[in-house]
Amino acid sequence: MPYDPALVEPMRRDLTSAGVEELRTAADVDAFMKRAGTKLLVVNSVCGCAAGMARPGVKLALQHATKPQHVATVFAGQDVEATQRARSYFGQVPPSSPSMALIKDGTLLHFVPRHAIEGRDAQSVAFELVTAFDKHCKA
Amino acid sequence: MGTFHHGKGDLHGITVVVHGRDGRTWVGRCDTIDDAGVHLHDADLHEPATATQPREQWLSNAVAWGIWPRLPHVLVHSADVERVERLGTLRA
Numbered sequence: 176m177p178y179d180p181a182l183v184e185p186m187r188r189d190l191t192s193a194g195v196e197e198l199r200t201a202a203d204v205d206a207f208m209k210r211a212g213t214k215l216l217v218v219n220s221v222c223g224c225a226a227g228m229a230r231p232g233v234k235l236a237l238q239h240a241t242k243p244q245h246v247a248t249v250f251a252g253q254d255v256e257a258t259q260r261a262r263s264y265f266g267q268v269p270p271s272s273p274s275m276a277l278i279k280d281g282t283l284l285h286f287v288p289r290h291a292i293e294g295r296d297a298q299s300v301a302f303e304l305v306t307a308f309d310k311h312c313k314a
Numbered sequence: 315m316g317t318f319h320h321g322k323g324d325l326h327g328i329t330v331v332v333h334g335r336d337g338r339t340w341v342g343r344c345d346t347i348d349d350a351g352v353h354l355h356d357a358d359l360h361e362p363a364t365a366t367q368p369r370e371q372w373l374s375n376a377v378a379w380g381i382w383p384r385l386p387h388v389l390v391h392s393a394d395v396e397r398v399e400r401l402g403t404l405r406a
Contacts, residue, residue, distance in 0.1 A: 222327060269380040288380040290329035290401040 177253050178221050186221060186230070187250060193234045196247040201260035204249065208264055212244035213279045213312045215304075216261055219250045220272040225292045229273035232292070232300025239305045241312050243277060277307050284311045322346050329380075329401045330354070331373065332390045337362045339369055340390055341381045341401055351391040352398060356383030377404045 177183075191197050195217065198204045207214065217233055237246065249257040251272035262268075265276055266283055273292060277285040285307035292300055325344040332340040332352050342357025358381040360372045367375075 225327070267379075269382045271380045274380075286379065290377075290380060293328045293402050294400065295402070 177255075180253075183221060183250065183253055186219060187248075189230045190217065190219060190233065190248050193237060194246070195233070195237075196245070198247050198249050198257050198261070199254050201256045204257050204260040204264075207245065207247050208278070208281070210245050211280075213277065213284075214245040214247070215243040216264075216276045216278065217246070217248040218258060218261065218272045218274045218276075219248050220289075221252065222273065222289075225273050225289050228295055228297050228300055229275070229292050231297035232295075232304065233275065235297055235301035236304035236308065239301075239308055241305075241308045243308065243312050275304065277304075277311060279311065325398070325400070330398050331376075331401050331404065332398050333396045334390065334394050335396045336394065337369075338394075339373065340385075340388060341373075341376050342383075342385070342388060344398075347398065349392065351389050351393075352395055354388045354390065355386065357385040357388045358382055359385060359388075373404065376401060 187197060196207070198207055217229070219230070236242070249261045251258045262270055264278060265286065268283070268286055271288040274289055275287040276283055287303055291303070323346055325347060328344050329341065330344045332354070334340070339360040340354060340357050342354030345353040345355055360369050362369065365372065
């Protein structure tokens with residue numbers, strides 16, 4: 176059952192205020208995936224155990240000079256249709272939230288599952304993302 | 315933004331590996347550990363007798379990608395638990 180939208184709103188804004196585009200429908204996700212270039216898709220979550228560090232980690236990583244051309248988010252457990260569609264682009268990767276997927280031309284380049292976020296601080300999460308950005312997003 | 319859960323222990327909400335004394339291995343999100351055992355949500359089980367891949371490979375895949383939540387709730391009884399560790403501390 177989805178959480179109260181009022182409770183979730185600050186968690187949405189946490190990312191959208193940093194310029195992350197929010198995808199609310201399956202059509203939004205399809206349109207995002209059709210864009211050329213590198214894309215980071217963040218599966219947001221209410222779970223404080225992991226998402227509490229995922230969002231700051233993403234925001235920190237996006238300050239890096241090298242980053243994906245497009246960055247968007249879906250909200251697991253809230254925007255169910257959009258989240259399911261997003262996961263359909265992750266191949267055989269099990270559902271995980273929060274999580275982050277770096278994608279280019281339909282290929283999953285790097286995936287950060289929930290358990291790789293749990294117990295880590297924002298800097299550690301950002302470091303993993305930045306390392307992937309440097310590897311895959313340089314022009 | 316903290317967690318909404320209190321008094322559930324350090325591993326609450328953390329994805330853990332439960333190594334069983336009989337060779338079975340569970341991976342799932344820990345709810346609590348109490349006298350009864352380890353309570354997991356959204357777990358998967360590697361059972362050597364029926365597994366399609368070796369335990370090490372199954373665990374390596376879990377580290378890299380996560381697990382399919384085939385078992386919504388599991389209690390691994392205390393007597394069956396050899397040890398518990400965070401999945402995130404393992405290397406693929």
